[in-house]
Amino acid sequence: MGAAVAACAASVGARVLWCPAGRSSATVRRAEKAGLEPVAELRELLAQAEVVLSLCPPAAAEAVAREAAEHRFSGVYVEGNAISPERTERIAGLVGRSARAVVDGAVIGSPPVGGKATRLFLSGPADATSLVAGLFAGSSVSTPVLGEEIGAASALKVAYTTYQKASRVVAALSYGLAHHHGVDQALLDVAGARPGSYLLETDYIAKTAMRAWRWAPELEEAADTLIASGLPDEVMRAVATTLRRWGTAKDNAELTVEQALELLAGGNNSEFS
Missing domain, CATH: 3.40.50.720 (NAD(P)-binding Rossmann-like Domain)
Incomplete structure (x- = not known):
């Protein structure tokens, strides 16, 4: 950037x-x-x-x-x-x-x-x-x-990050769950009734994984900002923890969706904090 x-x-x-x-x-x-x-x-x-x-x-x-x-x-x-x-x-x-x-x-x-x-x-x-x-x-x-x-520009960035990046992680978890049970195509069919859903962008799961080393600290910043604003931070802390499972995927442009899901399911593979 x-x-x-x-x-x-x-x-x-x-x-x-x-x-x-x-x-x-x-x-x-x-x-x-x-x-x-x-x-x-x-x-x-x-x-x-x-x-x-x-x-x-x-x-x-x-x-x-x-x-x-x-x-x-x-x-x-x-x-x-x-x-x-x-x-x-x-x-x-x-x-x-x-x-x-x-x-x-x-x-x-x-x-x-x-x-x-x-x-x-x-x-x-x-x-x-x-x-x-x-x-x-x-x-x-x-x-x-x-x-x-x-602080105004930073607040806007954190507010946008809170939704946009956390949504990508939640979509990856949803797809990973469906994939594990063999109903991933059915999930995509259901999501297709709502155009614009991140669930349809399965290729972005690997992109999320390779960017997780940057995104996890950003979502910790979001959590800190939520607390300072009198709002709960638990969701953002959990998303940051999930992103750390992709620690070994840093900037790996060759990563596939399947490999990203394997890392996600494999426990704490963090190489960053």
């Missing part, structure tokens, strides 16, 4: 920097394909950049922000990760000691490649959100603004 969003900014004329230090060969290939400009040291990158867009796994969000703060980044910092509003506020307090402004961001949609479009929702100071929106004007990334409150 990060490389795809960055490529959209580069495609409409923005100079987009990235730091290859400590990154994998796969990341290097994605950055090169996206047309990003490498900068050897993070300190140098932060000194040159007017805007930093943080898109990383939820668990790394504060570590990334801490690095920016340690180097006293003075531009606009966009916290674009799938984290709770409370964590976003903490990050804003940390980075805001030196940054000109902090913007709360939420990416909703598929990576903007192959003709697909996505939305980067923004909330924060008007001049800063306007600057960020301008970087993507005319690209496949639209930038709706939700107002000036830090």
Whole structure:
């Protein structure tokens, strides 16, 4: 997602920097394909950049922000990760000691490649959100603004994640149950009477499994946000636990539906926390 969003900014004329230090060969290939400009040291990158867009796994969000703060980044910092509003506020307090402004961001949609479009929702100071929106004007990334409150964009992302990703897991469990009892085709026939049901998208079970390493922490963030909102968190905790059964499927594009169901039934195969 990060490389795809960055490529959209580069495609409409923005100079987009990235730091290859400590990154994998796969990341290097994605950055090169996206047309990003490498900068050897993070300190140098932060000194040159007017805007930093943080898109990383939820668990790394504060570590990334801490690095920016340690180097006293003075531009606009966009916290674009799938984290709770409370964590976003903490990050804003940390980075805001030196940054000109902090913007709360939420990416909703598929990576903007192959003709697909996505939305980067923004909330924060008007001049800063306007600057960020301008970087993507005319690209496949639209930038709706939700107002000036830090946490608003994060709340939207978590609310959407709560339904969309949990529904994918519930659909996988439903299909796995029917498959185990030999009534999977009958289940699909019943689901076909309700167009748009995730039950009909059986190919997505394998995609869910390969993304589980990212989704489980996102749903823990959702659970934390539910508790902070006075709502029960048990469902999201359970879904996150279920996703951890797919720990060995990380980024396995060759995984089949049958293999994903075997992992799901095989107990705790977690390789991530």
